[in-house]
Amino acid sequence: MIRVGLVGCGWWAAHAHVPAIEAHPDAALVAASDPDPARLAAMTAGAPGARSFSTVEEMLAVSDLDVLVVASPAAFHAGAARAGLLSEVSVLVEKPFTLHAAEAHGLVRLARARRLGLSVSLPYQYTAAAREIRALLTEGRLGDLVGVHAVFESYTAPLYSGDVDEYLRRVNRPHAVAPLPGTYADVAIAGGGHGQSQTSHVVSAIMDATGARPERIAGESVFVSPGMDTANAISLRLSGTAVATVFSSGGALPGLAAQQSVTYLGTAGSARHDLARATLDWATADGAGGHVEPGDGESAYPNGAPVSTLIDAVAQVRAGHSDAPLMELTAGAERAARAVEVIESLYSEDAVRD
Ligand SMILES: NC(=O)c1ccc[n+]([C@@H]2O[C@H](COP(=O)([O-])OP(=O)(O)OC[C@H]3O[C@@H](n4cnc5c(N)ncnc54)[C@H](O)[C@@H]3O)[C@@H](O)[C@H]2O)c1
Known part of the structure; x- marks a missing residue:
């Protein structure tokens, strides 16, 4: 049984x-931590085998965990993940991975050194469409990548002013437990607004998909209060040959379907990844092409994956098999750490002052 702590x-x-x-046949939630006693009690009431702790350190000291899931507000991700890795526990960290790229890269180094799994909770990357675009680009089937352009619209703006009820009502999300307003609206623990919460996706x-590093980053944001943004426009030079632009806003309103897509243009072909629908359409100059969509019963947003x-x-490792899948997840965390470099730059002193 894989022992999981939250x-x-x-x-x-x-x-x-x-x-x-x-739902996992080989896992059990055995421990949970939260400084808020009511939230902790509500969670463990629904998971009778789970012990309660007010801090992650107390939990790690006595729980003999195999996996740690870090789903606290963004400012606490790095510390909890580091504590887990130092206790020889593989870690899943919610997005945004960390607030600072140095923290994220440090966690990746620590996980690699100890041959532990480190993964970031980015459900858009667990679809057949995401796997296909990664394969097309890795195998060079679109030729040399020249440009990437992305638009990512969502209905999240109310979160950045702490109006959680309005957000949940608008997106019609079921919620036995609602987010605490500060998780998204308090700069000190959220690290920012839309850039941290959504543009990070x-x-x-x-x-x-590209496996590239961001070599140059320029960004402009709309700030509604100091450090709290609702829209971002980003321009990137990626390692290799490509440039990229990203426009992302939390101000989309219901009525017109929100666009969430990334287009990849190469010297031999192009592909469009619709993140919201989890589809990929691609075509090459020599006439090849394809369409990928979720299979029957597969979610476009597999948030449990x-x-x-x-x-x-x-x-797998416990059963004596290779740790390659574990280390592949840690390699994915390194790619996610590069995204932290981009997002961190949106909140640089200059950007906030402007
Ligand atoms: N991947 C996704 O699609 C997705 C979706 C929603 C939220 N998230 C992320 O999940 C995280 C939590 O968001 P949420 O909406 O569940 O917020 P929430 O406010 O409902 O939950 C955060 C919980 O963390 C607790 N907490 C505060 N400080 C803590 C600490 N130091 N240690 C442990 N727990 C602490 C709070 O008491 C609260 O119960 C955020 O990082 C958010 O960005 C990701």
């Missing part, structure tokens, strides 16, 4: 991670 007993843990842990998707994939990889 850091942060909030909305997303209850909605995405805990159901996936409970689309930039991570580009870094994951990050934790179940990490559990599977840890279980």
Whole structure:
């Protein structure tokens, strides 16, 4: 049995991670931590085998965990993930991975040195479409990548002013547990607004698909209060041959379907990844092409896949098999750390002052 511990007993843990842990035949939630006693009690009441702790350090000291899921607000991700890795536990970290790229890269180095799994909860990357664009680009089937352009619209703006009820009502999300307003609206713990919460998804998707490093980054944001942004426009030079642009806004309103797509243009072909629908359409100059979409029963946003994939990889090692799947997840975390470089630059002193 893979023993899982949870850091942060909030909305997303209850909605995405805990159901996936409970549904996994080889895993059990054995411990949970949260500084808020009511939230902690509500979570462990629904998971009778789980012990309660007010801090991650206390939990790690006595729980003999195999996997740690970090679903606390963004500012606490790096510290909890580091504590887990230092206790020889593989870690899934919610997005945004960390607030600072140096923290993210440090965690990747630590995980590699100890041959542990480190993964970032980015469900858009767990679809057949995401796997196909990664394969097309890795195998060079679109030729040399020249340009990437992305648009990522969502209905998240109310979150950045702390109006959680309005957000949940608007997106019609079921919620036994609602997010605490500060998780998204308090700069001190959210690290920023839309860039941290949403633009991190689309930039991570580009870094994951291309495997590139961001060599030059320029960004402009709309700030509604100091450090709290609702829209971003980013221009990147990627390692290799490509340039990229990303426009991302939390101000989309219901009525016109939000666009969430990334287009990849190469010297021999092009591809469009629709993140919202989890589809990929691609074509090459020599007449090849394809369309990928979720299969029957597959979600376009498989939010339980990050934790179940990490559990599977840890279980493989436990059974005496190769740790290659575990280390592949850690390689994915390195690509996610490059996205943190991009997002961090949006909140640089200059950008905030402007
Ligand atoms: N991948 C996704 O699609 C997705 C979706 C929603 C949220 N998230 C991420 O999940 C994380 C949590 O978001 P949420 O919506 O569940 O928020 P939430 O406010 O519902 O939950 C956060 C919980 O963490 C607790 N907490 C605060 N400080 C802590 C600490 N130091 N250690 C442990 N717990 C602490 C809070 O008491 C709260 O119960 C955020 O990083 C958010 O960006 C990801």
